[in-house]
Amino acid sequence: MRHDFISNSPEETFSLGALIGSRLTGGEILLLNGELGAGKTLLTKGIVKGMDPETTTTVVSPSFTLVNLYNARLDIIHVDLYRLDSEEIGNLGLEDFMDTDHVIIVEWAQRACGFFQGTTVDITIDHAGENKREITISTQLPWISDLTNIQWITGVS
Numbered sequence: 818m819r820h821d822f823i824s825n826s827p828e829e830t831f832s833l834g835a836l837i838g839s840r841l842t843g844g845e846i847l848l849l850n851g852e853l854g855a856g857k858t859l860l861t862k863g864i865v866k867g868m869d870p871e872t873t874t875t876v877v878s879p880s881f882t883l884v885n886l887y888n889a890r891l892d893i894i895h896v897d898l899y900r901l902d903s904e905e906i907g908n909l910g911l912e913d914f915m916d917t918d919h920v921i922i923v924e925w926a927q928r929a930c931g932f933f934q935g936t937t938v939d940i941t942i943d944h945a946g947e948n949k950r951e952i953t954i955s956t957q958l959p960w961i962s963d964l965t966n967i968q969w970i971t972g973v974s
Contacts, residue, residue, distance in 0.1 A: 819955040820964065826948050829858045830920060833964070834863020834907065837938075840960040843917040845890045846933045851942035856873035857924045860942065862966040865893055866923060877898045878924070884909060898939055906932060 824830040837860075838848075845862065849857045862876040868889035879885040879897040887893040894914045897904055906929045914921055915935050922934065925970075933941060938956040945951045 818957060818961050819953065822952045822954070822964070823945065824856075824950045824952055827856070827859055830859050830942075830950055831866070832951070834860040834865075835867035836863075836964060837954075838864035838867020840958075841891065841920050842851040844915075845914065845936050845938055847938045847940060847956070848933060849922065849924050849925065849942070851941050852928050854942060855942040855944060857942060860940070860952075861895060861924070864892070864920075865889060865895075868893060868920070882893055883974045884911075889940050892919045894919055896921065896923045898923060898925040901928060903929070903932075915921065 824833060831873045832833065841864075849855050857879065858876070858878045858900075865874065865876045865887050868891060870887055870889040874887050874889070876887065876895070877885065879895055880899060883897060883901070885895040894911070896909070896911065911921065911933075911941060915933070921933070923929065926933070926939075936958065938954065938958065943951045954964070
């Protein structure tokens with residue numbers, strides 16, 4: 818199932834992330850794609866917030882660390898693949914976290930086509946103005962239809 822949304826501000830993008838995070842039950846792999854500055858890390862911050870993180874949790878882009886772990890009601894593995902090739906991605910050991918005890922959030926997921934197996938949520942964020950973003954979410958998970966009823970998000974399909 819695919820749904821397209823319009824976010825008119827960073828706050829709306831964050832809030833969409835929090836709604837997504839509140840619906841995750843474990844084992845999901847969120848594959849985020851978009852240009853630099855599109856809002857992948859901002860959406861991730863919202864997702865983590867929606868998963869009730871420990872109060873000391875600070876979400877930052879793992880551009881240099883490659884993988885960050887956040888403790889919440891489910892452990893969250895946050896990965897940035899921007900600077901990696903397919904061999905380096907295979908050496909990260911991410912398959913160890915593809916289970917129901919974790920949620921994996923992958924920025925620049927297009928660099929690992931076919932690597933992630935399981936329950937995936939494909940999210941693409943495109944610039945549509947200075948603060949406006951077009952966000953496409955594709956998944957077979959049933960909660961995606963719940964998001965279309967959110968008043969501050971304009972569903973376009």
